[in-house]
Amino acid sequence: MSSVGLLKLVVLQWLVSRLSLGGTHYYDFVVSTLSDRVYIHASVETAKYTRLCSTKQILTVNRQFPGPTLYARRGDTMVVKVCNLAAYNVTIHWHGVKMPRNPWSDGPAYITQCPIKPGGSFTYIIDLSDEEGTVWWHAHTDWIRATVHGAIVVYPKLGDCYPFPKPHKEFIVILGEWWKKDVTEMYNETRGGLEPEPSDAYTINGQPGDLYPCSKTETFTMQLEEGNIYLLRTINAGLTNAMFVSIAGHEITMVGSDGSYIKPITTQYFMISPGETMDLLIQADQNPNSLYYLASRALNYEDPKHFDTTTATAIITYRTDIPQLIGRRFLIAVALNKIHDKFAASLNNISFNPSTSIDILEAYYYRVTSAFGVNFPDEPPYYYNFTADVQPKDVLVPMVGREVQFLEFGVGVEIVFQGTSVVMPEDHPMHLHGFSFYVVGWGFGNFDKERDPFAYNLVDPPFKNTISVPKNGWVAVRFRANNPGVWYLHCHVESHLVWGMSTVLIVKDGPTPDSQMLRPPRYMPPC
Known part of the structure; x- marks a missing residue:
């Protein structure tokens, strides 16, 4: 005879919440039958359990394996009504509960009670005494407890620690x-x-x-x-x-x-x-x-x-805070350039040239909008074979400007730094102020937005604030924009920085006081 049945726990009523448990707690256990067929019905439901590549029918509690956890405090009483709708006899034992003066609710079949027959019911009264910590409940008939079991958590009395x-x-x-x-x-x-x-x-x-x-x-x-x-x-x-x-x-x-x-x-x-x-x-x-x-x-x-x-x-x-949902994506081409036969450098073909009359943070805070532009592009102005041996002359000379990019507070950000062979291929250690980021992927050649993200490591990527873009390769990073302020993004090779391989990310204030940028100090050095 095969084992069928479902021991179904339905929590009818919690008298108090888990955080303020105390007194008497009422539960209903309903034992019902499993089959291979699925029925939608208020009283009888079906289920299957698959492990090790095969499926079989098992006894479960509330269609859960293991069964639900019961919560109480030291000295509480739990009242549990067990209704057996299964094809087998059932009893429940409250393992580790001393049951003071009440062996009637202890549960072992043919020792303290006759089993609850199919279609029958029995109400257990479980008086907790000095138990505190973890005990458990399980079936005490045949080998049914292999799958019919669950934990009982007994917290200290209110006020105790x-x-x-x-x-x-x-x-x-x-x-x-x-x-x-x-x-x-x-x-x-x-x-x-x-x-x-x-x-x-x-x-x-x-x-x-x-x-x-x-x-x-x-x-x-x-x-x-x-x-x-x-x-x-x-x-x-x-x-x-x-x-x-x-x-x-x-x-x-x-x-x-x-x-x-x-x-x-x-x-x-x-x-x-x-x-x-x-x-x-x-x-x-x-x-x-x-x-x-x-x-x-x-x-x-x-x-x-x-x-x-x-x-x-x-x-x-x-x-970790590895963003799974990305609200802002950037593909940033990292390049060395030339202007009038002199070296320059750029991100997305813009060579950054900061003002010497006012810093960008001060300009942002006091809303001096003429101090910088807001059009740093999310992607290169045009696409080409970034790592080819020969590059078009159009990308040799960059624009010069102070373009920044704004980010909403809390948004998930992905930046793919794409190395290029313009002028000469090199590696570039890119550093972001104000953040650490997760290095979720890297590779050689041109980044393929349709293929390469499938190989991202979104489980345990390195958490860094500086990452080297490989020579003629790419690297992808993710972070959450949860630090309001003005933050510099630049290559940490000093000559490349001087030549303009940088930009600024401005993270807007969030909705709460602790997600908003601090006020400036009373004194800041003037430009």
């Missing part, structure tokens, strides 16, 4: 196992005295990770911000193995286990057995432009032929 630094954010990390085979069949085989088959994959929050086939795009990812502390509420919901867990490049500090705080232990890795929970702190103190594995692998003393030797992975990234 953690006995460790308050984390910036927390993540639920549930370790599990996945079998391509139906787990009910495996349960029946185990009851018959056979050794359980090794799982086909270990999982982290229901996903095997990118070391398994057909799994890379669904790998669970956590995003951190540099400098912050994070709390990982970790549960081993697996059926058969203790798991070693580590995070590349990061130390782990264990501060709690099984709904209780412990003396902090800092380590490079830890082992967590089936049923255990651990509260772990990590400091986001690594290179934010890299990716890091959270890896989980089984402990087993047996012949490797008899257990799963694979490794589940999640990915830890650091939050």
Whole structure:
């Protein structure tokens, strides 16, 4: 008999918000049936779960695998009504909750209750006592808990604090196992005295990770911000193995286990057995432009032929502000030129010549509009083979001016610097004042706007403020215009700067006081 069914959790009512939890919390668990067909109905829905390139029917909670997380505070009461619409008997155990004087709601089938039969229901009353930290809930019938499980987060009482630094954010990390085979069949085989088959994959929050086939795009990812502390509420919901867990490049500090705080232990890795929970702190103190594995692998003393030797992975990234939506795009041809047989230099065929009577920032602030032009072009005035051995004479002599470009506050900006062979090909270290930018791509030859962006690195590009445009090549950078003011963009080869290889980007004020340029000092040197 195949395992079908859906344990569906519907949160009927939150009496208070998550930030002010306290008192009694009411939930409905509805158990309903999965099939291969999809129906649109208020009571019964269908779903499929695909892992490792194959699809099967599983028991889930609220169509979620793992199931939803329940939140409460120390000493609260949770009231959960379980309605079984599945084809199998079901009970729910509240793992780690002591249930003072109330074994009636503990949940193991045929120990403290008879199972909830298909079509039946039962209301659990879960009284929290001294639990604080992470506990969990799971089915306690047959092997149904392989996919029917979820976390319970118990916060301190209102007014109380953690006995460790308050984390910036927390993540639920549930370790599990996945079998391509139906787990009910495996349960029946185990009851018959056979050794359980090794799982086909270990999982982290229901996903095997990118070391398994057909799994890379669904790998669970956590995003951190540099400098912050994070709390990982970790549960081993697996059926058969203790798991070693580590995070590349990061130390782990264990501060709690099984709904209780412990003396902090800092380590490079830890082992967590089936049923255990651990509260772990990590400091986001690594290179934010890299990716890091959270890896989980089984402990087993047996012949490797008899257990799963694979490794589940999640990915830890650091939050960066790599613009994905671009509001302003520039293609800037970077060239050496000649004027009357003397060297000059230009960006988009304009050789910059600043005024010596007033600086551009002062002119912008006091609205002296005659001090500069506003027509620096977004692209070269005309296109040619930028890196050819022979160049047209039209591009040899640039215009001379003080053209700038305005940017709206907060807009995503992409600049492609295109090297040229006008006069002579050289590399040009381009520097932008007021910003660092992400170097998302580069190459040799002429930039192809239809093809080259497909190769951009938008995951972990270098974060710089100066980048060399390769000889007869191009480089693409992105940044967010979130620093209001007047900012110089120029080649950092001094002779090229003197010859005019520069321009100015003016970022307008934003809508709030902290997004607006500061007032000038009382004294600025006069020109």
